[in-house]
Amino acid sequence: MPVRENPIAALSVAIPQIFQECQKAVTNHRKNAITLRKLQLKCSKYIPLNLDATSEEEEITNGELMFNEEFVRNLNKVLPIKKGLLNVERVIRFIAFFAAFNCEKDNELLNKRDDSESNNDENDIEDMLSSRFIEYLIKHLLKGTEAKDKNVRLRVCQLLAHLVASLGSIDDELYEHLKDELTKRLLDKEPRVRVKAVLAYSKLQCDSESGKECTNRMLKLLNNDPSAEVRRAVLFNIEYNEETLLRVLERARDVDANIRRSVYSILFEEIQDFRVFSIEERERLLNWGLKDRDPHVKKACEKILAISWIQHANNNILELLERLDVVGSKIAHEVLLSIFRERSDITQSIEFDESFWENLNAERALLSRVFFEFHKDNERRLDEIMPEVTRLAFYIQKYNNYISQVSEDEQVNYVFIVNQLLLIAKLMDYGDEIGRRKMHSLLREMLVLPHIEESYIGNIMEVMKKISINERDFTRSMIEIISDIREGIEDEDESRPTLQEDLEVIEDMSQLSIEPERNNRRPVNVEENTELIDNEQRAEAKLVSVMLNLKSLHIVRCVLEKNSEELRDNPSMYGLLSEIIVPNVQSPEPTLREFGTHCLGLCCILDQQLAVENFDLFIHYVRHGFDTLQIKSLMIIFDILMVYGYSSIVAKTRKENEIPEFFNECLNHRSEQIQGIAVVGISKLMLSKMLREKGVLKELVMLYFDPYTSTNLHLRQCLSYFLPVFCHSSYENQILMQEIFLSTLIDLAYKCKNYEKSNETVTPFQIAQQLVDWTDPTKVVKLEQAEEIIDDNNESSHVNIAIEILKHMFSEVDKEMRKLLCQTLNKLHIDKSADVIQFKKLTYLTGNLKAKRPLTDNVAKNALNRFESNLLRYFEDASDALDDNEL
Amino acid sequence: SAFLRNWAGPEHWKLKRVVKEDVDESTIFISGGSTLILPKLAEYVPHGYRLPDDIHFSSKQLLQLFLKPEYKLRS
Numbered sequence: 001m002p003v004r005e006n007p008i009a010a011l012s013v014a015i016p017q018i019f020q021e022c023q024k025a026v027t028n029h030r031k032n033a034i035t036l037r038k039l040q041l042k043c044s045k046y047i048p049l050n051l052d053a054t055s056e057e058e059e060i061t062n063g064e065l066m067f068n069e070e071f072v073r074n075l076n077k078v079l080p081i082k083k084g085l086l087n088v089e090r091v092i093r094f095i096a097f098f099a100a101f102n103c104e105k106d107n108e109l110l111n112k113r114d115d116s117e118s119n120n121d122e123n124d125i126e127d128m129l130s131s132r133f134i135e136y137l138i139k140h141l142l143k144g145t146e147a148k149d150k151n152v153r154l155r156v157c158q159l160l161a162h163l164v165a166s167l168g169s170i171d172d173e174l175y176e177h178l179k180d181e182l183t184k185r186l187l188d189k190e191p192r193v194r195v196k197a198v199l200a201y202s203k204l205q206c207d208s209e210s211g212k213e214c215t216n217r218m219l220k221l222l223n224n225d226p227s228a229e230v231r232r233a234v235l236f237n238i239e240y241n242e243e244t245l246l247r248v249l250e251r252a253r254d255v256d257a258n259i260r261r262s263v264y265s266i267l268f269e270e271i272q273d274f275r276v277f278s279i280e281e282r283e284r285l286l287n288w289g290l291k292d293r294d295p296h297v298k299k300a301c302e303k304i305l306a307i308s309w310i311q312h313a314n315n316n317i318l319e320l321l322e323r324l325d326v327v328g329s330k331i332a333h334e335v336l337l338s339i340f341r342e343r344s345d346i347t348q349s350i351e352f353d354e355s356f357w358e359n360l361n362a363e364r365a366l367l368s369r370v371f372f373e374f375h376k377d378n379e380r381r382l383d384e385i386m387p388e389v390t391r392l393a394f395y396i397q398k399y400n401n402y403i404s405q406v407s408e409d410e411q412v413n414y415v416f417i418v419n420q421l422l423l424i425a426k427l428m429d430y431g432d433e434i435g436r437r438k439m440h441s442l443l444r445e446m447l448v449l450p451h452i453e454e455s456y457i458g459n460i461m462e463v464m465k466k467i468s469i470n471e472r473d474f475t476r477s478m479i480e481i482i483s484d485i486r487e488g489i490e491d492e493d494e495s496r497p498t499l500q501e502d503l504e505v506i507e508d509m510s511q512l513s514i515e516p517e518r519n520n521r522r523p524v525n526v527e528e529n530t531e532l533i534d535n536e537q538r539a540e541a542k543l544v545s546v547m548l549n550l551k552s553l554h555i556v557r558c559v560l561e562k563n564s565e566e567l568r569d570n571p572s573m574y575g576l577l578s579e580i581i582v583p584n585v586q587s588p589e590p591t592l593r594e595f596g597t598h599c600l601g602l603c604c605i606l607d608q609q610l611a612v613e614n615f616d617l618f619i620h621y622v623r624h625g626f627d628t629l630q631i632k633s634l635m636i637i638f639d640i641l642m643v644y645g646y647s648s649i650v651a652k653t654r655k656e657n658e659i660p661e662f663f664n665e666c667l668n669h670r671s672e673q674i675q676g677i678a679v680v681g682i683s684k685l686m687l688s689k690m691l692r693e694k695g696v697l698k699e700l701v702m703l704y705f706d707p708y709t710s711t712n713l714h715l716r717q718c719l720s721y722f723l724p725v726f727c728h729s730s731y732e733n734q735i736l737m738q739e740i741f742l743s744t745l746i747d748l749a750y751k752c753k754n755y756e757k758s759n760e761t762v763t764p765f766q767i768a769q770q771l772v773d774w775t776d777p778t779k780v781v782k783l784e785q786a787e788e789i790i791d792d793n794n795e796s797s798h799v800n801i802a803i804e805i806l807k808h809m810f811s812e813v814d815k816e817m818r819k820l821l822c823q824t825l826n827k828l829h830i831d832k833s834a835d836v837i838q839f840k841k842l843t844y845l846t847g848n849l850k851a852k853r854p855l856t857d858n859v860a861k862n863a864l865n866r867f868e869s870n871l872l873r874y875f876e877d878a879s880d881a882l883d884d885n886e887l
Numbered sequence: 888s889a890f891l892r893n894w895a896g897p898e899h900w901k902l903k904r905v906v907k908e909d910v911d912e913s914t915i916f917i918s919g920g921s922t923l924i925l926p927k928l929a930e931y932v933p934h935g936y937r938l939p940d941d942i943h944f945s946s947k948q949l950l951q952l953f954l955k956p957e958y959k960l961r962s
Contacts, residue, residue, distance in 0.1 A: 075909045143912075148919035187924045223935040225928060231936065253937040291941065470930075561955055601954055635953035642952060642960060677953070684949050688960075717944040725946075 007064060013069040014039055019074045023087040024096035025243045028096050033101045040102075043067040044129055062439035063546055064129070068136045075137075079155045081142065092155070096162035099137070101131035102164050109227035134163050135174060155476030164203040179214065186217065187698070191227035198230060202237035215239055218245050228256035233261055240270050249285055251382055252791060257294040264289055264300035272840060274309050279325050286324075286592075287331045305335060306342035312329075313344055322364040327416045336370040347371070352385045357395055364412050365420035372427050372464040382427070389428050389435025393442045395795045396421045400446065415453050422459035430467050440467055444477075448484050450544075452551065457469060461558035479572045483579070484550050506872075546589055552580055560602035567607040577603055577610075580737030594629050597621065611640045612652045620672075631673055633668060635734045646690035659691050667699050676714030679703065683722040701771075705748055707761050728776040728781055731796040733743045738775045738796065745771055749820055764816075768824040775801060777831050798828035799838045806845040807873040809854055818855060822863035832874060844872050 018032045046063040057202060075095065081088045106129060137159070144156040164170070164178065181202070185197035198221065205214045218238045224230050235251060238244050245267070267285075289301025313319035317339060326332040340347050352368060375381050387395070396418060403414045430436040443460050446452060461478075468474035508822045556576055567573055583594030583601065601618070604611035618640075621633035639648055650656055666678035679700065685691035703709050704719040727734045749764040773779065777796045805821050812818050830842075846868045855861045953956050 006899055073909060076912060076915060080910060080915055144916040146918045146920070146923060147916050148923075149915065149917075151921070152915050184924060187926060187928045189923055189925045203895065220929070220931075224930065224932045228930075228934065228936075250937070251934070255938055291943065293941065300900040561957070564958075598954065605955055605958070639954050643958075680948060686950055713942050714944075716939070717942050718948070721944050721946070722949070804959050855912070 007046050008040060008066050009229065010039070011043065011067060013339065014284075015067075015070045015074055019077075019094075023090050025373060026090060026093060028214055029097045030101075032094065033098045036098060037102060040064075040067050040129065040133070050368065052444060058264070065133070068133065072137070072140050075140075075159075079147075079152045080149055081155075082151055088155075092162070093330055093547055095137075095159060096166070099130070100166040102133060103168065104403060106130040110185045120180055131207065134167050135171070136296060138163055138174065138178065142177060142181055145185060152558050153188065153193045154190070154196050156198050157182070157193060157711050161196060161203060163199035166335075175204065176210070179210065179234055182283060183217065186221060191225075194225065194227065198233040202234075202239075205239045215244065219244065222247060222251065228259060230256070231256070232259050232262060235259060235266065240266075243627070245270065245276070247282060252285060252288045257292075257297055258289075260294065261290060261300045262298045266298065266787045267809045268300070268308055269311060274304075275312075275323065279323070280397070281729070282324060282590075283329055283331055288657050290331060290334045302338045302342060305338055310339060310343065310346065317346060317350070317367060318363045323369065323578055326366045327363050332366060333370055336367065337374060338757060340371065340374050344404060352387070357387060357391070360417050361396070362397060362408060362416050365417040369420040369423050372424055377738065386424070386428065389425075389432060390426055392421065392428065393435070396425065397442055415455060418453070419455055419459055419651055421465060422456065425463045426459070426466060432569060436467050439463065440477075444481060446688060447481050447555065450548075453552075454554065456552045457551070458558055461562070463561050469565065475559060475563060475565075475570065475573060475585065482555055482576070484554075485548060485552055486580070502674055517676070540578070547591060548828055549580075549584060549587075549589075549592050550595060553584060553592070553599055553628060556580055556599050557602060560599060560606070563606065565606070567603055567610065572608075573603075590629070593802070594632055597636070598628060598632050601632065601639065604636065604640055605643055608644050611644060612649065615640065615649065615653045615655075622662075622666065627671065627673075630671070631677060634674060634677050634681070638684065642688070643679075643685055660696055661687065663693075663696050664699055667696075667703060672712045672715070675703070675709070676712055676718070679715045679722075680718050683718055683726075686733075687722065687726055689730075692736060694736060694740050697736055698744050701740070701744050702748065702751075705762060705767055706751075707755055728779045734775060734777065734780060734796050737771075738798075738801055741771055741801050742808060745824070746808075746817065749817060753816075764820050765823060768820060769827055772798070772824065772827045772829075778829060797834060798830055798861060799834045799842070801840055801847065802828050802830060806849060809849050814859055815860075819857050819860040821864075822855065822860040822867070825867045826870075830874075839871065843875070846871065 013344060018036050022029055022032050025086070043066060044064040075091075076087050078091045086857065139161055140158055141156045141163075144152050147153050147156065160178070160182070165404060170178075181199075182197055186194060188194050188197060198218070202218065206209050212562075215238060218234050220239070222231055222234045225234075230253065231251070235248060238248070240248070248263055248266060253260055254263070255261050261413060269478040271277075277285065279305055286301065286305070289297060289304075292298050293300070303705070310317070313323065317336070320335070320339075321332060324332050324335065332720060350367070350371065356364060356368075371388060372382060375385075386392075399414055399417045399421065403411050403418075406414060425439065428435075428439075432440070445465055446456065447460060465474050465477065555750065559573075559576075563570070565573075567577070577600075581596055581599045584592045585600050587593050597618075600610075600614060604614060615637070615734065618633040618637050622630050622637065625633060650659055657663075663678060663682055664676055669675050669678070682696060682700065686697065700719060702721070704723065705713060709715050727737050745764075746768050752764050752767075755761050775798065777798070780796070802825055805825055809818060809821060812821065846864065850864065850868075855864060950960060952960070
C-alpha cells in the first residue's frame with residue numbers, strides 16, 4: 001500500500017478548495033464529492049510511520065477526526081451568512097449531497113461484503129464511516145441551535161434536516177437530543193428559522209411513540225403558527241395518514257391562497273381513492289375549492305375532480321355522482337359544470353335515450369337537468385337530446401306517482417327526480433300546442449291535488465308562467481286554481497265555528513273575507529259534522545285546513561313574485577288580498593301568519609297606499625312578533641323603503657325620527673339574522689343615497705369592528721363590501737364618513753380596551769388605518785359627473801380630520817389614546833391640494849399642542865414631531881404663496 | 888465562470904468578496920438564551936388562520952329586494 005504521502009497534510013488545502021469549487025455550480029458537486037470521499041477514506045486509513053502498536057486504534061480515529069475537524073472549520077464559515085445568497089445555498093447543497101453520497105457508497109460496500117461473505121476488519125471501518133461522519137456533524141451543529149445569530153440557527157436547522165434525512169438509522173440518545181433541541185426551535189421567534197426547524201423535525205416522525213409525538217406537534221403548528229410559510233412547510237412534510245389528511249383537508253380554508261392550492265395538489269398526489277373521506281368531507285372539500293375566489297385554488301380543485309376522481313369512478317359521471325349523495329348536496333351542480341367544461345370527451349358519450357328516462361334515479365335526473373342547462377344556448381343540440389314535451393309530462397307524472405308507492409326513505413329521491421324534471425320543463429320549447437296543453441293540465445292537476453310536495457310549487461309556477469300567453473293569462477289561471485283548492489278549505493271551515501278555541505278567530509276572519517258563496521253552502525255540512533267529529537277528527541280537520549291555506553299562500557306568493565302590475569289595476573289579485581292574505585295575517589297559526597305576512601309584503605310592493613297603511617303593522621311585528629315573523633317583516637320594511645323611496649315613505653308615515661331609531665334597534669338586536677338583514681337593508685338605502693344618517697353609519701362601523709359580530713357572516717361580509725364601496729364611490733358619501741371619523745375611532749379604541757386580549761381582536765391602530773383608507777379622497781373613483789368633483793373636492797379631505805384630531809388632543813387625557821391619535825395623524829393623506837389657511841391651522845395647532853399639552857410617551861412624541869416636520873416641508877415648497885403679513 | 892460574468896468590460900467588473908478568516912466556533916454558537924423563543928406560538932388559536940365560510944356577498948345583493956329578487960330597482 002502506498003502510504004508514503006501524508007493525507008493529513010493535504011487536508012487544509014484540499015478541503016477549502018472543494019468548498020470553494022462547489023460554490024460555482026451544482027454540476028461539479030458529484031465530482032467534488034468523489035474527490036472528498038477519497039480523501040476521507042485515506043485519512044481514516046492513514047497510519048503514521050512512527051507507529052506505536054498499542055495506540056493504533058486511537059491514531060486511526062485521529063486521522064478521521066482531523067478530516068472532520070477541517071470539514072467543520074470550513075462549514076462554520078457558511079453558518080453566519082444571510083439567507084438567500086446563492087453561494088451559501090450551493091455549499092449547503094454540497095454538504096447534503098456529500099452526506100447522502102457517502103451513505104450510498106457505504107451501502108454499496110456493505111452489500112458487496114454481504115455477498116462475498118469475506119469478513120475483513122478493514123471493511124468494518126469503512127461501512128461505518130458515513131454514519132460516524134454524519135453523527136459527528138449533527139453533534140457539532142447541535143451546539144448551535146440556540147445561537148444568538150438567527151442566520152446561524154437557520155443554517156443549523158437547514159443542515160440538520162439534510163443530514164438526518166440521509167441517515168438510515170439514528171442512535172436513541174442522539175434522536176432524543178435532536179428532538180429536544182428542534183422542539184425548541186419550532187417556537188423560534190424567527191419564522192424562517194421555524195420553517196427550517198420544521199423540515200428537520202419532520203424527519204423525526206416515525207411509528208414509535210416518540211415519532212408520533214412529532215407528528216402531533218406538527219399538527220398543532222398547522223393550526224397555531226401565524227406564518228404561512230411555516231404552515232406550508234408542515235403541510236408538505238407531515239406524514240400523511242388518515243388522521244393527518246383530515247387536518248390537511250381543513251387547510252383548504254387557510255387564509256393563504258398558496259396553502260389552499262397546495263392542499264388540493266397534495267390530495268391529488270396522495271389520495272389513491274377519495275372514498276377515504278366521508279361524503280361530508282368530500283362535499284366540504286369541493287364546496288370550498290370550486291367556490292374559492294382565487295382562480296388557482298379553483299383550478300387545482302377542478303384538476304382533482306376532472307382527472308383523479310372521475311378516473312376512480314371509471315370515467316363515469318354517474319358513478320362519481322353516486323359518491324356525492326346528490327339529493328343533499330350543495331355542490332353537485334358545480335361538480336357537473338366543472339366536468340362538462342374540462343372533460344367534454346366523457347360528456348359527449350352520454351345518451352339520453354328512452355331507457356335513460358325510463359330508469360331515472362337522482363343522479364341521472366340531476367345530470368340531465370344540469371346538462372341541458374349547460375347547453376341552453378345550443379338549440380340544435382338541445383333539440384336532439386331533450387325529450388318531447390308530452391314525453392316529459394308523462395315522465396313527470398310517472399315519477400310523481402311512484403312517491404305514493406315507495407318507502408318513506410325512498411320518497412325523498414323521487415321528489416328530487418320530479419323537481420329536476422320540472423326544471424327541465426322550464427327549459428322546453430312550447431311551440432307545440434298539444435304538448436303545451438298536456439303540460440298545463442298535468443301541472444294544474446298536481447297543484448290541485450290535496451297532497452303536494454311543497455318544494456314542487458315554486459318550480460311548477462315557473463313552468464306555468466312560461467307556458468302562459470302573458471302575465472294576465474298566468475294570473476287568471478292561477479287564481480282559478482287557487483279557488484279550486486280553496487273549495488276544500490271552505491268545506492273544512494264549516495265545522496270550525498263549533499270549536500271553542502277557534503271561535504274568535506273565525507269571526508275575525510269572516511269579517512275580512514267576505515264570501516257570498518260560502519254563506520250559501522254553509523247549512524249543508526254543519527249539522528252532520530258538528531256531531532260526528534270527535535276531538536281527534538277535529539284536530540285532523542284543522543290540520544288539513546292549515547295545509548290547504550299554506551298551499552294557497554304558497555301559490556299566491558309565487559304569483560305575486562312574478563307580477564309587476566299595479567295591484568289596483570288587477571281586481572282579481574285584489575280579491576286574493578281580502579280573501580286569503582288578510583285572514584291569514586290574523587291567523588293564530590304562526591306559520592300561516594308568517595306566510596300571510598309575506599304575501600301582504602309582496603302586495604305592498606305592488607301598491608304604495610297599502611304599504612303606507614300597513615307600515616306600522618310591520619314595525620309592530622319586528623318588535624313583538626315571533627322570530628321568523630320578525631325577519632319577514634323587517635325584510636318587507638326595507639323593500640317598501642327601496643321601492644317607494646325612503647323619504648317618501650317617511651313623509652307619508654310621519655316617522656322622521658322614529659325610523660333611524662328603529663334601525664339602531666335592529667342593528668343591536670339579539671338575533672344575528674335581524675342584525676344581518678338590518679345591515680344589508682341599510683347598506684342598500686345608503687348606497688342608493690336615500691338614507692344619509694351619521695348615527696346609523698357610525699353604528700355600522702362600530703358593528704363591523706365588534707369582535708362579537710365575527711360569527712355573523714352576513715353582517716361582516718356585507719359590511720366589508722359595503723363600507724369601502726360606499727366611501728370610494730362618491731365624495732358626498734366619503735364626507736359623511738369623515739364626519740364620524742374621530743368619534744368612531746375614539747369609541748372603538750375605548751371598546752378595544754375592555755376586550756380580553758385574544759387573537760381575534762383588531763388593534764385600535766389597525767382600525768384607525770382602515771378608517772383612514774375609507775376616508776382617503778385619492779381613492780374615490782372618479783366616474784361621477786364633473787360637477788360633484790368640483791363641488792366637493794375641497795370638502796372631502798384628510799385635513800379636516802387632522803384638524804379635528806389636533807383639537808381633540810388638547811382635552812384628551814388618556815395616554816394610549818393620545819399615542820394612537822398621534823400615530824393616526826401620520827397616516828392621513830395631506831398634500832399640496834390643501835389650502836394655505838388649513839396648513840397654517842395645522843401648524844399652529846401642532847405647535848400649541850407641543851407647548852401647552854406636551855406628550856410624555858416617546859412613540860407619541862416622535863410621531864407628532866414627524867407630523868410637524870412633514871407640515872413644514874410643505875411650507876418650504878409653497879413658500880411663495882405665503883404672505884409675509886400672515887407669517 | 889468569472890470569465891463568463893465579466894464579459895461586459897471594466898465598468899461591469901466586480902470583485903467577489905471571499906470569506907477568508909476562520910470563524911470562531913465559540914462566537915458563532917454564542918447562546919441567545921430564552922429570548923429566542925416565543926412561547927405564545929404554542930397557544931391554541933381559535934380561528935386557526937382559516938377564512939370564514941364565504942357567502943359570496945356581492946353588489947347583486949345590494950341591488951335587489953329581499954322578497955322579490957327578480958324585481959328591477961330603479962338605480
